[in-house]
Amino acid sequence: MAALGRAALILSFGLVAYALVGGSFAAWKRKRRLALSAQNALVASFATTLVAALVLWSALARRDLSFVYVAQHTSHSLPLGYALSAFWGGQEGSLLLWLLVLTGYASLAVWLNRRSRDLIAWTVPVLGGIAVFFAFMLCFVSSPFKTAAAPADGAGMVPSLQNPYMLAHPPMLYLGYVGLTIPFAFAMGALLAKRTDERWIVATRRWTLAAWAFLGVGQLLGAHWAYVEIGWGGYYAWDPVENAALMPWLASTAFLHSVMIQEKRGMLKVWNVTLVALAFCLSLFGTFLTRSGVVNSIHSFSQSPIGGWFLGFIAVVTVFSVALIYIRLPLLRARTHLESLVSREATFLYNNLLLVALALTILWGVVYPLLTQAVNGTTRSVSKPYYDFFLHTFGLPLLLLMGIGPLVAWRRASLRALGKTFVIPAAFAVVTGGALIGLGFGSSLPGLLAYTFSSFVAASIVLEFVRGRRATGSIVRLVGRNRRRYGGYVVHAAVVLLAIGIAGSSAYQTVRERSLQPGQSMEAAGYTLTYESLQNRQLQNAQQTSAVVEVSRGSSHVATLHPGKSWFPVEQSASNDVSIYHDPRNLGDVYTIADGISKKGTLDLKVLVKPLVNLVWAAGFLFVFGALVAMWPDAVEQRRLADRYAAVPV
Amino acid sequence: MTLALVLGAALAVLAVLAVARPFLREPVAASDALDEPGELERRRLSLAEERDRALFALKELEFDHRTGKISDDDYRRLVGPLRRRAADALRALEPRAEARHARIARPG
Numbered sequence: 001m002a003a004l005g006r007a008a009l010i011l012s013f014g015l016v017a018y019a020l021v022g023g024s025f026a027a028w029k030r031k032r033r034l035a036l037s038a039q040n041a042l043v044a045s046f047a048t049t050l051v052a053a054l055v056l057w058s059a060l061a062r063r064d065l066s067f068v069y070v071a072q073h074t075s076h077s078l079p080l081g082y083a084l085s086a087f088w089g090g091q092e093g094s095l096l097l098w099l100l101v102l103t104g105y106a107s108l109a110v111w112l113n114r115r116s117r118d119l120i121a122w123t124v125p126v127l128g129g130i131a132v133f134f135a136f137m138l139c140f141v142s143s144p145f146k147t148a149a150a151p152a153d154g155a156g157m158v159p160s161l162q163n164p165y166m167l168a169h170p171p172m173l174y175l176g177y178v179g180l181t182i183p184f185a186f187a188m189g190a191l192l193a194k195r196t197d198e199r200w201i202v203a204t205r206r207w208t209l210a211a212w213a214f215l216g217v218g219q220l221l222g223a224h225w226a227y228v229e230i231g232w233g234g235y236y237a238w239d240p241v242e243n244a245a246l247m248p249w250l251a252s253t254a255f256l257h258s259v260m261i262q263e264k265r266g267m268l269k270v271w272n273v274t275l276v277a278l279a280f281c282l283s284l285f286g287t288f289l290t291r292s293g294v295v296n297s298i299h300s301f302s303q304s305p306i307g308g309w310f311l312g313f314i315a316v317v318t319v320f321s322v323a324l325i326y327i328r329l330p331l332l333r334a335r336t337h338l339e340s341l342v343s344r345e346a347t348f349l350y351n352n353l354l355l356v357a358l359a360l361t362i363l364w365g366v367v368y369p370l371l372t373q374a375v376n377g378t379t380r381s382v383s384k385p386y387y388d389f390f391l392h393t394f395g396l397p398l399l400l401l402m403g404i405g406p407l408v409a410w411r412r413a414s415l416r417a418l419g420k421t422f423v424i425p426a427a428f429a430v431v432t433g434g435a436l437i438g439l440g441f442g443s444s445l446p447g448l449l450a451y452t453f454s455s456f457v458a459a460s461i462v463l464e465f466v467r468g469r470r471a472t473g474s475i476v477r478l479v480g481r482n483r484r485r486y487g488g489y490v491v492h493a494a495v496v497l498l499a500i501g502i503a504g505s506s507a508y509q510t511v512r513e514r515s516l517q518p519g520q521s522m523e524a525a526g527y528t529l530t531y532e533s534l535q536n537r538q539l540q541n542a543q544q545t546s547a548v549v550e551v552s553r554g555s556s557h558v559a560t561l562h563p564g565k566s567w568f569p570v571e572q573s574a575s576n577d578v579s580i581y582h583d584p585r586n587l588g589d590v591y592t593i594a595d596g597i598s599k600k601g602t603l604d605l606k607v608l609v610k611p612l613v614n615l616v617w618a619a620g621f622l623f624v625f626g627a628l629v630a631m632w633p634d635a636v637e638q639r640r641l642a643d644r645y646a647a648v649p650v
Numbered sequence: 651m652t653l654a655l656v657l658g659a660a661l662a663v664l665a666v667l668a669v670a671r672p673f674l675r676e677p678v679a680a681s682d683a684l685d686e687p688g689e690l691e692r693r694r695l696s697l698a699e700e701r702d703r704a705l706f707a708l709k710e711l712e713f714d715h716r717t718g719k720i721s722d723d724d725y726r727r728l729v730g731p732l733r734r735r736a737a738d739a740l741r742a743l744e745p746r747a748e749a750r751h752a753r754i755a756r757p758g
Contacts (some may be wrong), residue, residue, distance in 0.1 A: 005657030011665050018669065030684040036672035044668040048661055117685050195687075266699070409719040410710050411728065417721040452665055467717040567661045644698040 002067060005055035005145040012099065012530035013135035015045035019128030027192070035121045039110050042124055045131060053100045056093060060086050065150035069093060075156035075570045077541040082162050089161055090168040091291050091306065092144035097171070099134040099174045101178040106131065106206075109182050113203045116645075123189030130181055133313045136455055142306055159542070159568045159575035165225035172218030173245050176302060177283040179211025183255075184280035187273045188321065191328045196269065201259055202641055206631050212256060213627035215249040217382065220620040226642040231576030231593050233511070233608045235616065238387040240366045244286030247359045247366075251279035253545045254355035257348045260484075264410070265345060269332040270325065271352070276513030277321035282359070283533050284314050289366065340412035347405040351398060358394040362387065392446045396453060399499055402492050403457035406464045419551025424463055429456035448509030454496045454503075461489050461496075479629065494622035497615045504588070513595070525609035527590050528552045535562075542566040544577065546592055547603045551581050558583070563594040563605065587614045694743070701739035708732050 023033070023038030049288040060083050065071040073086035073093075074228070087093045113120055138144070190200035222242065223235035236242055255275040260270045277502040325332075338346060362417035369381040396549040407421040433452035441448050465486070468478040479486040510525035521530040546564025550557060561579035568575070581590040588611035596604035667674075687695065711728055714720040720728070 004654035004657050008661060011658075011662055015665055015669070026684065030686060032682050032684045033676060033679060035667050035684050040668045040671055041665075044665045048665060051657075051661060118687060121684055197692070198699055199695075264703060264710075265695070266703060294726070407719065409714040409724075410707065412724070413719060414721050414724050417719055417724065421719050464717075469715075471713060471716040537671055591709040640702065644702060 001055050001058065002147045003063075004146040005052045006139075006143065007146070008052035008055065009096075009135065009138050011048040012045045012052065012103070013132070013139050015041040015048060016103070016128045016131035016135050017281050019045070020125050020132050021258070023121070023125035023127075023128055027125060032117075035117070036242060036606050038124050038128070039114070039120065042103065042110060042128060042131075043107040045135075046100075046107045049096070049100045049103045049135075052145075053087075053096055056096060057084060059086060060084055063154065065154050066147050067144070068146040068148050069144045071148075071151055071154045073154070073157055075154040075541070077570060078154075078157055078162075079540055081164075081167060082157055082404055083172075085161075085167050086157060088174065089157060089166075091146075092138070092142045094170070094174070094287075094291050095134055095138050095306075096144055096175050097177055099138060102127075102131050102134065102175055102181055105182055106185075107176060109186075109203075109207060113186075114502055116199055116203065118193055118367075119186065119189055119195060119199055119203070121189075122192040123185050126185040126188045126192070127181065130185070130317075133309075137306060137309060141309060146230050149543040153570065156541070156570040159566065159571055159573050162541075162568075162575075163225055163229045165221055165229070169218055169221040169225055172214050172221055174218075176215030176218050176245070177248065177287055178208060178508075179214055180252060180276075180280045180283045182207040183276050184210070184321075187276045188324060191273065191324050194328070194331060196331045197603065198263060199645070201263060201272075202645075208252060208256060208259075209627060211630050212249065212252045213624065213631075215245055215252070216623055216627070217620060219245050219249065220617070220623070224617060227578070228578060229575075231578045233578075233593060233606070233610075234506075235613075237311075238384055239288050242368050243362050244289040247362055248279045248282040248286055248599045249353050250359040250362075251275055251282055254352045254359075255279060257355075258352050260343045261348055266336050267334045267338070267345070268349075269334060273321075273325055273332070275356075277318075277325070278356075278359075281314060281318055281321070282363070284310070284317060285363075288314065297472070300567035312404070330540065342408065342415075342418065343412050344405060344408050344410045347401055347408055351401045351405065354394045354398045354401070358390060358398070361390040361394070388446075396446065399450065399453045399457060399495070402495060403453065403460040406489065406492075407460050421463075425456050425459035428459040429453070437506075441508070444503075444507035447503045450499050450507070454499050457496050458494060461493050464489060480634075481636075483632050483634050484630045487626050487628070487632070490626030490629055491623055492626075494626055496621045497619035497622060499613030499618075501612050501619060505610035505616065508611050511606070513604070515596075516603045516605055518601055522605065522607065524590070524607040526553060527558075527607075527609060529561075529590075529592070529605065529607055531603050531605065534597065534603075539566065541570060542575075545597055546577060546579075547597065547605070549579070549592060549605070551590055553583075559590070561590070561592050564593040565594055565597060582614060587612050587618075589613050697739055697742045701736065701743060704732065704736035704739050708736055 006122070012618055015362040019038045019042040022034055022041065026034035026038055056067075057065045058064075059070050060074060061080065063074055063076055063078075063083060064071060069090060069092050070086070074092045078086075088097050109123060110120055110127070113123075126497040131241045179400070183200075186200040186204045190196075219242070222245070226232075226237070226242075227235040252275075255272060258275060259272050260266050262272050288307070291306060291310075338349070340346065365382045365386055369379050372378060372380040388546065403425060407425070429452050432455035433448065436442070436451055441451065465475065465478070468486075469475050472478045472481065512522060512524040515520045516522060516531040518531055518533055521528050523529075528551070530550045530552070532550055534545060534547055537544045544564055544566045549561040549563060551559045551561055561581055563579040564577045565579055566575050567573075576593060579592050582588075583590065588609065591608040591610060593606040593608075594603060595606050596602075708729070711720065711725065711732060715722075715725040
């Protein structure tokens with residue numbers, strides 16, 4: 001069936017190339033039937049790519065080791081779920097997933113906006129152009145359908161990837177990365193069509209929100225995977241692959257805010273198309289970082305078959321976007337201006353500057369080793385202190401702005417009115433900060449500031465709901481009338497939980513390490529951990545050795561933990577099996593790692609007590625809820641937009 | 651292999667049919683020109699966006715005033731110009747005004 005997969009991919013390549021060339025010609029020469037034909041080609045490319053994907057999934061499910069990709073990423077003993085997830089476990093499969101999601105998204109976006117013929121005519125070739133790159137890579141550079149004589153067994157899957165989170169984390173990230181293609185393509189389509197109205201923003205509003213939400217959820221799932229699977233005790237290490245997803249998320253967060261200023265005030269048109277292009281370029285860069293091998297080993301960069309292609313494509317997209325924005329600058333000039341530096345739109349602007357500054361400093365940290373390698377031939381990299389410094393420098397003011405923004409009126413706010421709205425949240429923050437200092441939380445200034453600012457933001461959000469309810473009479477009516485705003489506030493509340501969780505689990509965590517013999521105990525932040533014995537288990541594709549560790553607090557027994565290690569014979573690799581007790585009393589974790597288990601039964605136990613860490617995961621649920629509220633269709637808004645575009649269907 | 655070739659060929663035929671569909675449905679089109687907003691339509695769209703922005707600004711001002719973010723003095727100072735802007739935008743979108751724009755757009 002590999003031949004069918006190859007044929008389907010060649011067809012996809014032909015179809016998206018036609019969408020690019022035919023679509024460009026149709027839009028340029030104003031040919032209606034050719035434009036429709038190019039649209040159909042884009043939709044058909046989804047069907048052909050789906051066939052290719054089904055061929056690969058079928059080969060993975062059957063462990064057809066004559067497929068080189070299947071032999072490299074699975075084995076006969078690998079459970080079916082993980083075998084299917086190998087689709088995105090390797091480079092070729094990931095590229096196929098990109099193309100599948102891209103053509104799927106493109107088909108849906110084109111179909112949903114088919115009445116905007118003028119805009120769509122130019123959007124189709126942009127989408128086609130992006131798809132051409134991925135289809136080309138899959139057909140001619142990095143094919144998942146290479147075949148060879150089947151070995152007796154496959155190489156298996158990296159043990160750390162054999163985790164349920166891996167079934168959802170990579171697809172979520174790809175849904176986010178690829179989702180940013182849609183606002184980019186529509187923005188570029190609008191510029192090509194010389195459209196300066198907001199049609200492209202209306203058409204892509206939910207796409208941007210969805211892509212941003214997928215990226216956010218994908219990162220949280222990845223963080224939880226790292227927390228429970230990698231076994232180093234944390235959930236975010238400023239690893240370039242982690243940063244790869246954070247950067248486009250930050251850029252799209254900035255865009256989601258600044259686009260509101262364009263919608264409501266007709267300002268920031270240049271800034272918005274620039275942000276959309278930046279977010280998309282960063283999503284491409286993220287895929288490049290993850291898939292080129294450049295971050296696993298700097299020296300493997302030149303050996304990677306896709307690294308150079310990807311960099312070339314990113315350069316083309318960047319030059320194309322910058323040139324197009326520059327050419328259309330005269331059309332993008334705003335007729336209105338910022339009325340006051342103390343206004344809602346001004347706070348959005350400050351938030352944008354901080355978000356973009358944070359994204360760019362992270363980008364600098366990621367590319368610095370590559371640049372030093374390219375220039376000096378020696379690799380110099382930045383580490384955690386660099387990122388922590390900029391997270392504190394830009395992140396803490398951002399947190400504070402999240403509380404300030406909702407309290408400030410649009411256009412301009414007088415100091416007297418500001419004083420009235422600020423008094424309750426500011427008082428709440430001062431009292432919280434004072435109480436925290438009294439309780440001994442002053443040991444970490446960033447931690448103390450994070451808690452204090454979070455209390456300010458939380459108070460301002462609650463106040464917004466209370467005042468809004470008072471003004472409208474009902475919370476349902478209040479949210480229903482402005483879903484985006486109040487959905488946004490729920491997302492802000494999720495960020496508050498995240499900030500508290502991160503501050504608690506990093507600034508105030510306790511770490512203890514000790515070698516224990518059976519029967520011995522150790523103390524960590526009020527918990528007593530007693531090592532009882534070792535136990536062995538045979539899993540489907542691994543041998544597991546784990547310790548039995550009893551955890552007590554005071555005189556009460558609270559949990560039995562089993563930190564250990566698993567040996568995967570096919571992969572010839574071991575993994576750390578951490579064991580965690582979630583303490584409902586402080587929303588924190590007792591996190592145990594078996595750093596070493598000797599043949600004589602000595603256990604090298606590492607214990608991390610991480611207060612409030614579960615708020616990080618709770619934030620994920622609230623984030624999804626807020627994003628759904630913001631995305632939920634608003635009938636009144638739909639009618640208003642239908643009326644606006646009724647007479648101008650193009 | 652044969653099955654793969656047959657399936658591949660069938661897929662190719664379906665793809666070609668999908669791409670050719672607009673030409674198969676209309677072998678000879680009365681008009682093959684792609685719709686493009688004219689000057690008048692662009693102007694109307696711009697006015698509709700301006701109207702929505704003005705109405706939104708009024709609504710927000712009202713809401714900010716009711717929730718205490720805007721003082722009474724600021725409200726009185728800001729509401730007048732915003733009402734005028736909204737009224738101008740609505741007036742410009744009236745059929746008579748549109749007809750005037752049309753005449754300007756198509757002189758002679």
